[in-house]
Amino acid sequence: MDYQASYRAWLEAEALEPSLRAELEAISGDPAEQEERFYTELAFGTAGLRGILGAGTNRMNVHVVRRATQGLADYLNTFESAKQRGVAIAYDSRRMSAEFAKEAALVLAQNGIPAYLYSTLHSVPQLSFTVLHFKCIAGIVITASHNPPAYNGYKVYWEHGGQAGPEQAEAILGCIRQVDYFGVQPMAESTALDKGLLRMIGQEVDEAYYVAIQTLLLHPALVREKGKELKLVYTPLHGSGYVPVREILHRIGVENVSIVAEQAQPDGSFPTVKAPNPEDPAAFDLACRLADEVGADVILATDPDSDRLGAAVRCKDGGFNVLSGNQIGSILIHYILSSKAALGTLPSNGLVVKSIVSTRMADAVCAYYGVEIRAVLTGFRFISEQIAQCEATRERQFLFGFEESYGFLAGSFARDKDAICAAMLLSEACVVYKEQGKTLYDVLQEMYETYGYFKEAVKSYTLEGKAGIEKIGSAMAALRRDPPAKIGGEAVSAWEDFIVGERRTAAGAEPIGLPKSDVLRYFLPGGAWLCIRPSGTEPKLKLYIGASAQKEALVDERLANLLAGAEGILGRLLD
Numbered sequence: 001m002d003y004q005a006s007y008r009a010w011l012e013a014e015a016l017e018p019s020l021r022a023e024l025e026a027i028s029g030d031p032a033e034q035e036e037r038f039y040t041e042l043a044f045g046t047a048g049l050r051g052i053l054g055a056g057t058n059r060m061n062v063h064v065v066r067r068a069t070q071g072l073a074d075y076l077n078t079f080e081s082a083k084q085r086g087v088a089i090a091y092d093s094r095r096m097s098a099e100f101a102k103e104a105a106l107v108l109a110q111n112g113i114p115a116y117l118y119s120t121l122h123s124v125p126q127l128s129f130t131v132l133h134f135k136c137i138a139g140i141v142i143t144a145s146h147n148p149p150a151y152n153g154y155k156v157y158w159e160h161g162g163q164a165g166p167e168q169a170e171a172i173l174g175c176i177r178q179v180d181y182f183g184v185q186p187m188a189e190s191t192a193l194d195k196g197l198l199r200m201i202g203q204e205v206d207e208a209y210y211v212a213i214q215t216l217l218l219h220p221a222l223v224r225e226k227g228k229e230l231k232l233v234y235t236p237l238h239g240s241g242y243v244p245v246r247e248i249l250h251r252i253g254v255e256n257v258s259i260v261a262e263q264a265q266p267d268g269s270f271p272t273v274k275a276p277n278p279e280d281p282a283a284f285d286l287a288c289r290l291a292d293e294v295g296a297d298v299i300l301a302t303d304p305d306s307d308r309l310g311a312a313v314r315c316k317d318g319g320f321n322v323l324s325g326n327q328i329g330s331i332l333i334h335y336i337l338s339s340k341a342a343l344g345t346l347p348s349n350g351l352v353v354k355s356i357v358s359t360r361m362a363d364a365v366c367a368y369y370g371v372e373i374r375a376v377l378t379g380f381r382f383i384s385e386q387i388a389q390c391e392a393t394r395e396r397q398f399l400f401g402f403e404e405s406y407g408f409l410a411g412s413f414a415r416d417k418d419a420i421c422a423a424m425l426l427s428e429a430c431v432v433y434k435e436q437g438k439t440l441y442d443v444l445q446e447m448y449e450t451y452g453y454f455k456e457a458v459k460s461y462t463l464e465g466k467a468g469i470e471k472i473g474s475a476m477a478a479l480r481r482d483p484p485a486k487i488g489g490e491a492v493s494a495w496e497d498f499i500v501g502e503r504r505t506a507a508g509a510e511p512i513g514l515p516k517s518d519v520l521r522y523f524l525p526g527g528a529w530l531c532i533r534p535s536g537t538e539p540k541l542k543l544y545i546g547a548s549a550q551k552e553a554l555v556d557e558r559l560a561n562l563l564a565g566a567e568g569i570l571g572r573l574l575d
Contacts, residue, residue: 003038004031006057010038015182017062020055039466044068044173046166046381047537050144050153053095057181060096060152062103065142066184068154069104071176072138073111075168082137085159086114088201090127091142092240092305093266094152097121100142104154106186109197118201121240121266123306125409125418128161129209130201132415138164143305146277147538149270161415162384166515210248212413213421217252218339223431227253230431232298233291234423235260237276237283238267239304244420254427258294260287276303278310278406281322288312288320298430298440300423307380307417308406311426313440326359326456327444329402332422333362334447335429336400336410337369346371351396353386355379356514356521357531357544358404361447361454368451372396377498377517379536380407384415404456404544453555454548457563461541461574472534472541475573479520479532487522487530488565496521528558530566543570 001009010016011024027033037056042049042064049068051060076082087108091101098121105115116134118127124141131139139157147153156164156172164172192198217223232249234257236242242264249257262272263286270276273283278301287299291312299312299320311328312320323331333352340346350371354362355378366373376382383401390398391412401409407417410425426440433443448454463471483495483504494505498519502509519533531544545562549555 003035006038007034010055010181013182020061020063023055036465044169044176045536046163046169046379048153048155048164050147050151050537052150053152060154062100063181065100065103065154066107066186067179067181068176069107069140070111070179070184072140072156072172073108073113074175074178075172076113076137077111079137083112083114085135085137086116086199088116088127088130088134088136088139089141090118090122090124090130090139092123093121093238093268094142094144094304095149095268096152097142097268100152100154101140102189103186104140104142105198106189106192107184109192109195110185110187112197114197114199115192116199116201123240123244123420124155124416125307125414125420126206126209126244128157128414128416128418129212130205131157131159132161132413133205133208135159141305145305145537146275146279146303146308148275149268153537157416160384160388162388163379163381163416165381165385206244209413210251213248213411213418213424214252216411216421216425217428218336218343219428219432220252222435223428224253226435227431228255230254230298230427230434231256231258231294231296232300232427232430233258233260233287233294233296234300235263235284235287236302236306237263237273237278237304238265238270239276239302239306240266241302241306241419242266244306245300245302245423248420248424249427252424252428254431258290258296260290262286270304278303278308279325283310284312284320284322291320297434300426302419302423303406306419309408309419309422309426310406311440313444315441321441323440324456325402325404325406326361326454328406328422328426329354329404329408330359330361330365330447330454331429331440331443332402332408332410332425333365333400334443335425335432337365337371339432341369347397347399349396350399351386351390352399353383353401355382355403356519357533358402359454359456360527360546360548361451362402364451364454365447371399377514377519378403378533380409380417383409387412387415404458448552452548452550453552454546455555455559456544456546457559458545459543459563459567460535461543461570462539463541463574464539468539471574472539475541475570476518476520476532476534478573484522484569486565487524487569488561488563490524490528490562490565492522493525494523524562528562530562532570541570541574543567
């Protein structure tokens with residue numbers, strides 16, 4: 001069916017929600033907008049669905065949510081245990097999140113599958129914990145993470161607490177394709193409650209989560225004693241972190257916490273920021289202003305679904321420096337490993353896991369403490385797979401996992417990025433280092449002296465719509481046909497194509513040993529590297545660069561040179 005036929009079919013559907021009908025009627029004379037909304041369906045992959053709110057098959061709306069949930073239910077009902085185990089559902093502060101969550105719950109109920117639904121917004125890590133807590137067969141989170149306000153999404157989790165893998169996603173997608181957008185009828189809420197098919201999650205699950213993650217503290221007595229001396233500013237960026245982050249900091253003894261009032265309340269329009277993303281230094285503007293007023297030592301920020309943690313630290317000049325995800329991850333690894341080593345609790349079979357686009361400083365820290373580190377594809381489910389492998393074989397003990405995009409996880413109580421637990425551990429580290437007369441800035445400088453200077457750069461090319469997606473695909477194809485021999489004037493010594501699964505050098509090709517993915521990675525002498533991949537959740541082409549040296553000036557110069565060279569190549573391809 002072409003986009004015009006799809007547009008007409010939606011307009012003629014009796015079950016179309018009135019507000020969505022009004023949207024479609026308003027574009028009756030705009031073929032370009034019709035095409036944008038109907039030329040394709042929102043892609044359902046391992047990240048679930050994510051798209052702009054609105055009417056159409058290429059938008060997030062109640063009919064898309066019902067259809068996706070019916071497909072999920074059809075797949076779950078191929079398992080005998082689904083009707084006993086149920087599905088846990090959480091949602092963040094975005095527009096329509098609560099409504100979509102309830103629609104999903106009632107569609108599951110209509111299919112005889114119990115839905116455990118939070119009555120208030122909750123974070124991704126809490127949902128992951130809940131799936132494990134209730135031994136659910138699956139979980140759903142309604143969120144678009146850190147995307148701009150126009151977006152929302154639908155993420156599916158599996159029984160292990162991590163995001164659904166390719167096998168599940170493919171099977172669910174096959175079932176979704178058999179479902180008519182307007183043929184899904186949710187159960188009435190009162191009926192679902194009466195039948196026990198809609199079960200509201202109580203405070204006892206939150207309590208279990210808080211108790212569990214506190215077992216990861218390394219110096220709990222010191223934090224209880226000295227935690228009040230740490231001055232901390234926190235912003236939930238209008239998202240789900242306000243309650244759980246404040247609660248866990250209070251419980252461990254970090255009491256001197258100032259909240260950015262303008263960003264405290266949940267608000268899906270995110271009125272104070274361009275995007276609610278702790279990766280964006282501008283998201284810290286209000287927090288920095290408050291931190292100056294109260295004389296704070298550190299600033300913490302979480303995104304709307306509280307799976308990403310950002311931080312800013314006070315520097316020698318008195319101002320605040322927003323840390324990168326790589327810097328936060330490296331600090332946490334250093335803190336955890338050095339603390340465990342000092343306490344005599346560092347296991348001989350410890351394991352740290354990172355994504356392939358994350359800093360090699362993590363490798364240096366792990367090497368220093370004799371801990372294995374593994375690199376996996378981007379996407380936190382690959383880290384959760386390593387946790388499951390550790391539990392199954394008991395050959396390794398999982399200690400920490402992270403991605404450069406501000407995703408961190410300690411322990412195995414959740415199986416996705418956990419900004420609440422990370423906020424707890426980073427706050428603990430601040431207290432411990434403050435007792436030693438150090439700030440996180442001081443610690444980072446000491447790490448550079450010990451491990452070397454490692455720096456990274458990330459650039460995103462946003463290309464919206466059908467034309468943008470096509471241009472990203474064309475650019476990746478061109479790079480595969482004609483791989484660059486030099487970047488920034490430096491010769492490429494090896495390159496990897498994760499689609500074909502090969503690493504290529506002048507000596508020939510060898511297998512990479514990682515799953516297939518639309519990723520290209522380039523290596524240059526002296527430990528420098530570049531990686532190019534389309535985002536799995538946004539209309540972006542992402543460029544990652546890393547370099548290292550013993551002197552900061554040298555690594556800065558090399559990084560700038562490589563970035564300029566890569567930008568020149570991609571600029572020509574995307575022009």
